[in-house]
Amino acid sequence: MEGAVIVPTSGARGTARPATTNPQPPDKTNHPLRVAIVGGGPGGLYAAALLKRLDPSREVTVWERNAPNDTFGFGVVLSDETLGGIEHADPVVYEALQKHFIRWDDIDIVHRGTRHTSGGHGFAALGRKRLLEVLHERCRTLGIDLRFRAEAPYPAWLAETYDLVIAADGVHSTTREAYSHVFRPHVATHHCRYIWLAADFAFDAFRFEIAETEHGVMQLHGYPYASDASTVIIEMHEAVWQAAGFADLDDHESVERCSKIFSEALGGRPLRSNKSAWTTFRTVVNERWSHGNVVLLGDAAHTAHFSIGSGTKLAVEDALALAACLEEQPTLERALEAYEEERRPVVASTQRAARASLEWFENIARYLDQPPRQFAFNLLTRSRRVTHDNLRLRDAHFTESVEREFGCPPGTPPMFTPFRLRGLTLRNRVVVSPMDMYSAVDGVPGDFHLVHLGARALGGAALVMTEMVCVSAEGRITPGCTGLYTGKQAESWKRITEFVHAQAPGTAIGVQLGHSGRKGSTKLMWEGMDEPLEDGNWPLVAASPMPYKPQSQTPRELTRAQLTDIREQFTAAAWRAARAGFDLLELHCAHGYLLSGFLSPLTNHRTDVYGGTLAKRLRFPLEVFDAVRGVWPEERPMTVRISATDWAEGGTSGEQAVAIARAFAAHGADAIDVSTGQVVAEERPEFGRSYQTPYADRIRHETGIPVIAVGAISSWDDVNSLILAGRTDLCALARPHLYDPHWTLHAAAEQGYDGPGVVWPAPYRAGSRRPQAGRTDAPKPRLTLGT
Numbered sequence: 001m002e003g004a005v006i007v008p009t010s011g012a013r014g015t016a017r018p019a020t021t022n023p024q025p026p027d028k029t030n031h032p033l034r035v036a037i038v039g040g041g042p043g044g045l046y047a048a049a050l051l052k053r054l055d056p057s058r059e060v061t062v063w064e065r066n067a068p069n070d071t072f073g074f075g076v077v078l079s080d081e082t083l084g085g086i087e088h089a090d091p092v093v094y095e096a097l098q099k100h101f102i103r104w105d106d107i108d109i110v111h112r113g114t115r116h117t118s119g120g121h122g123f124a125a126l127g128r129k130r131l132l133e134v135l136h137e138r139c140r141t142l143g144i145d146l147r148f149r150a151e152a153p154y155p156a157w158l159a160e161t162y163d164l165v166i167a168a169d170g171v172h173s174t175t176r177e178a179y180s181h182v183f184r185p186h187v188a189t190h191h192c193r194y195i196w197l198a199a200d201f202a203f204d205a206f207r208f209e210i211a212e213t214e215h216g217v218m219q220l221h222g223y224p225y226a227s228d229a230s231t232v233i234i235e236m237h238e239a240v241w242q243a244a245g246f247a248d249l250d251d252h253e254s255v256e257r258c259s260k261i262f263s264e265a266l267g268g269r270p271l272r273s274n275k276s277a278w279t280t281f282r283t284v285v286n287e288r289w290s291h292g293n294v295v296l297l298g299d300a301a302h303t304a305h306f307s308i309g310s311g312t313k314l315a316v317e318d319a320l321a322l323a324a325c326l327e328e329q330p331t332l333e334r335a336l337e338a339y340e341e342e343r344r345p346v347v348a349s350t351q352r353a354a355r356a357s358l359e360w361f362e363n364i365a366r367y368l369d370q371p372p373r374q375f376a377f378n379l380l381t382r383s384r385r386v387t388h389d390n391l392r393l394r395d396a397h398f399t400e401s402v403e404r405e406f407g408c409p410p411g412t413p414p415m416f417t418p419f420r421l422r423g424l425t426l427r428n429r430v431v432v433s434p435m436d437m438y439s440a441v442d443g444v445p446g447d448f449h450l451v452h453l454g455a456r457a458l459g460g461a462a463l464v465m466t467e468m469v470c471v472s473a474e475g476r477i478t479p480g481c482t483g484l485y486t487g488k489q490a491e492s493w494k495r496i497t498e499f500v501h502a503q504a505p506g507t508a509i510g511v512q513l514g515h516s517g518r519k520g521s522t523k524l525m526w527e528g529m530d531e532p533l534e535d536g537n538w539p540l541v542a543a544s545p546m547p548y549k550p551q552s553q554t555p556r557e558l559t560r561a562q563l564t565d566i567r568e569q570f571t572a573a574a575w576r577a578a579r580a581g582f583d584l585l586e587l588h589c590a591h592g593y594l595l596s597g598f599l600s601p602l603t604n605h606r607t608d609v610y611g612g613t614l615a616k617r618l619r620f621p622l623e624v625f626d627a628v629r630g631v632w633p634e635e636r637p638m639t640v641r642i643s644a645t646d647w648a649e650g651g652t653s654g655e656q657a658v659a660i661a662r663a664f665a666a667h668g669a670d671a672i673d674v675s676t677g678q679v680v681a682e683e684r685p686e687f688g689r690s691y692q693t694p695y696a697d698r699i700r701h702e703t704g705i706p707v708i709a710v711g712a713i714s715s716w717d718d719v720n721s722l723i724l725a726g727r728t729d730l731c732a733l734a735r736p737h738l739y740d741p742h743w744t745l746h747a748a749a750e751q752g753y754d755g756p757g758v759v760w761p762a763p764y765r766a767g768s769r770r771p772q773a774g775r776t777d778a779p780k781p782r783l784t785l786g787t
Contacts, residue, residue: 032163032293032332033058038152038175040064042076042128043298043315044168045135050089050323052142061145061162063152068136069129074198074274075225077125077309078316085320096134100126102224106205109376110265111368112212116376120394123206125225131312155179155294164332165294166322168315171284173300183296184287191362193246193278194235194306197255197271203230208379209265210364216240217365220262221307232271233306234258237362238280246278254278281305281358283351289344290336297322302347304354307361308383314350318343352688357383359694366701370726377402378725384689388414388720406724409755414723415716416748416757419462419730421670421706423635424583426462426730427506428757429723430744433710433732434465434512434586434641436477438524443470443483445492453496456737457504460744460758464500464507465732468514468588469493469577471569474538475515475594478524484513484573490580497581506759511577512641513570513628514588517597518542518555530681541566543597543620544605549681557606563620566594567627574628578636585632587625589664590643591678595621599642599660600679602651614656618663629668639708640664641673644695647683654698661699661707671706673732674699690718697727708732716747746770 035051037044040062048060078086087094101124109116139146152158155178158165167175176183202224209220218240221233241247246254251273259271284303289296298315322339329335360367360382367378377399380386392399408417416428439448449466457464470476470483483489493511500509521537522530532552540555541562547554558566570587577585589595597603598620604611610620629638642664644657652660661672674696677683685691692711700707709728713719719731736743748758749770760768 032326034162035060035164035166036158036162037062037166037168039167039169040146040148041168041170041298041315042131042135042312043319044166045132045139046316047166047168047297047319047322048144049093049135049138049142050319051326052144053090054323054327061147062139063147063150065151066148068148074128074196074229075125075223075231076128076131076312077123077223078313080122082313082316083124085317089320093134093138097126097131100130102126102202102226104205104224107380108205108207109379110207110209111372111375114372116373117205118376118380118391118395118398123223125223127225127229159292159294163293166297167294167300168297169300171282171299171303175294176286176296176300179291179294182288182291186285188283190281190283190358191238192235193238193241193280194233195254195276195278197232197234197258197273197276199230199232199266199269199271200228201230201269202227207265209262211261212368213244213261215243217368218261219361219364220265222265235361241278251276283355289340293332295322295336295339302351304350305358307357308354308385310350310354314347353383353385366698371405373402373405374726381721381725387717388724389717402724411753412755412757413720413751413753415719416753416755418757421637424508424637426508428462428744429719429730430461431708431730431732432456432461432464432737433734434467435734435738436467436481436525438478438480440480440482443473443476443481443485443489445482445496449482450496450499453509454499454503455741457500457507457509458761459742460748462508463510463584465510465512465586468512471513471515471573475520475569477516477520478522479536480524484576485569490576493580501581504761508583510584510586511582512586512588513573513577515566515594517594518546518548519592521553542594543603543611546603548592567624570624571627571631575631578631578633584637584639585628586639586641586673587628588641589621590641590675592680595624596643596679600646600652602646602648602680614659618660622663622667625664625667625669637670638668639671639673640669641675643676643679644674644699645676646679647677647685648680651679657695658699658702661705662703665703665705671708671729672699673708673710675710688712690722693722693727700728716751
């Protein structure tokens with residue numbers, strides 16, 4: 001349900017002012033006594049009940065434009081965490097809800113006629129109408145003024161008349177829009193169409209059903225919310241929806257069509273509608289959640305895709321946090337700040353998970369050819385909230401069946417299964433990602449590099465990568481970068497590879513070759529990242545004469561003769577790398593360095609055969625790759641690191657990233673190391689846990705090329721989950737290996753694994769058991785009010 005706002009006419013309430021009037025909190029800002037709530041959905045009603053319980057003298061008024069029994073959904077799913085918060089804050093509401101919950105543990109995934117069931121998930125659901133009835137009764141008992149079929153007064157009038165205004169008026173919040181210049185909402189519309197329906201029987205599990213039709217893939221999401229009723233959501237990509245002709249059907253015809261498509265899942269029974277309509281999901285994000293004494297709550301503040309069942313949960317948790325902050329803080333201003341500080345990171349995390357889930361379903365056709373159990377595991381772990389480890393705890397039998405199908409030996413976590421690249425067999429799936437150390441003198445790696453790379457080689461990873469090793473003095477990023485353009489440098493590298501091979505047998509060491517391009521001649525990272533040197537500069541070259549930053553040096557556009565020279569520099573460096581004993585070579589075509597600068601349309605403005613179309617932009621990087629492959633030993637693999645997106649408008653697209661990967665694979669690349677960004681200074685990355693993995697996932701599934709995933713992969717559980725779901729073949733971790741050089745050994749110890757996928761050096765075996773840790777107490781409930 002959503003509230004709406006209108007302008008009150010002149011009279012007892014006074015004359016309305018424009019919506020842009022700044023809300024002015026009344027004098028008693030420390031304890032709001034008069035509270036207006038716009039929107040009578042679960043979040044608004046629960047906030048009303050909590051605030052009235054905290055202070056029975058409060059005057060709380062709720063405006064809801066619809067009738068009490070109007071609701072446009074069917075079932076609501078609440079987590080145990082949310083229910084626990086309700087139980088502690090209002091046992092009366094909790095007990096009333098408990099009487100109506102339908103509980104179940106299983107998730108069924110039906111794909112190509114085969115059903116896979118995973119248990120132990122613990123769901124609780126009830127009808128949305130029943131939830132509202134419970135909250136209506138609680139509000140009436142507490143003496144809250146519920147005004148149904150009533151348009152809320154104008155926001156400016158509410159703000160001046162009441163101590164606190166809570167805008168719980170949904171995704172289309174008119175309160176939010178009235179102050180959009182302050183809240184600054186960002187609304188993203190996505191690519192799938194969906195419709196909320198119901199069936200008059202109860203599924204015995206949360207059910208995902210995949211239908212492959214002549215028009216494309218459609219999916220059913222279904223779950224019980226009563227002993228004789230289930231929510232059913234039908235979803236499909238916009239292109240499939242259009243091709244199937246749903247745009248030309250009325251509501252009744254749409255419902256009948258969906259019933260026929262999913263007749264097997266429904267047992268031949270019909271679906272029903274309640275003013276249901278096809279719609280596209282909109283993700284709402286606000287830069288601010290409060291303005292004066294007006295605060296946003298629930299969908300008015302944020303939305304998260306229904307596929308992780310989060311809307312009502314977030315709204316109820318918002319209400320809990322807001323009530324607690326109003327009780328704890330000395331002023332209303334500070335309470336609203338504390339509310340946003342508490343909830344924003346939680347909501348952001350949920351929205352990242354919801355976005356991952358949403359995009360998985362948007363691209364579900366990508367995964368249909370996976371082995372059946374792997375497909376099911378991939379679906380279950382799509383949001384990254386469910387992982388290999390907690391799924392194993394919930395349902396060990398299901399997880400073990402997925403592992404067997406994947407090829408894990410008994411008792412072997414996915415991350416410790418071997419992987420072969422050309423003539424090199426890696427004993428596990430962990431890579432120490434290239435990390436610039438900026439600690440060389442004249443390009444020569446010294447004792448620091450021996451200890452740095454040697455320690456990580458002893459730490460259990462299958463492959464340890466060097467930092468970007470530069471192919472010329474002019475191709476360095478900083479004066480502290482290593483190189484492979486002199487014999488002395490090559491001998492120093494040989495010392496390191498020999499140490500790794502002798503002291504960490506079975507561990508491979510790879511070299512990453514690159515040229516800084518327009519991002520060179522800068523200070524050491526800790527002195528000023530990407531900042532130009534104050535003296536001692538060297539001239540820069542690039543695909544086009546464009547400085548990286550306004551204050552950066554402008555590079556010269558490379559001539560044909562210079563391109564030939566640089567290609568030969570790469571070839572000479574690769575020859576030295578082979579003689580130095582490296583097991584794998586990676587060509588650095590990412591992060592805005594020289595070869596990356598040719599690939600991106602934002603940095604390549606050439607008009608010759610090396611610029612323009614993607615095929616032309618690929619020409620020089622492929623020439624370099626071919627030259628390097630020509631001198632690199634046949635049995636040793638080569639990989640290529642790319643930036644799969646520039647995180648900037650007009651940059652490399654997902655389709656182009658796939659095409660770039662295909663081109664390098666066609667020329668002999670054994671795997672693509674999929675990174676993102678750092679191509680242009682004005683980028684706007686969307687950071688988050690394993691945030692770059694979807695790009696690797698797409699390339700792997702659309703091309704069949706092995707990939708290395710990078711970017712905020714920080715736990716062994718993430719590695720296991722990504723590998724087993726088939727989103728990547730190898731995982732490269734950087735910062736975790738700075739924090740813990742023995743990250744992989746410790747991952748084995750924490751999982752109780754002692755097999756061929758990881759080998760403890762003999763002097764370290766005494767540390768192969770995880771040390772005992774002290775007890776930690778669980779957090780206290782957010783708000784406890786008693787009965």
